[in-house]
Amino acid sequence: MASTSISRPTDRWQSFRTLVELPRLVRLYWRLFRDSRVPLWPKALLVGALGYVVLPFDFIPDFLPIIGEVDDLVIVVLAAHWFMQACPPDVVAEHARALDGRTGA
Secondary structure (H helix, E strand, O other): OOOOOOOOHHHHHHHHHHHHHHHHHHHHHHHHHHOOOOOHHHHHHHHHHHHHHHOOOOOOOOOOOOHHHHHHHHHHHHHHHHHHHHOOHHHHHHHHHHHHOOOOO
């Protein structure tokens, strides 16, 4: 029976790569957010999620240890995922290439 509680080196490497790529992802989200070809509703969803984190009300109060902050994180991650899914793929690819320095945009 395999144990799932022990992380494999590849899992740790993937986590490290994600942290290293985080500034690039933030720049990609910002470029997409400012692009007029991206529909308004995904932008509103992203702003709503960030507003939820900043405003003082929560579904699960923050004073509860660990679980209080997890709901904020889950909402931001889901909103970011849905935002990226709602963006036109060609626009995402264009901005990703521009960030990689392959084309100017």
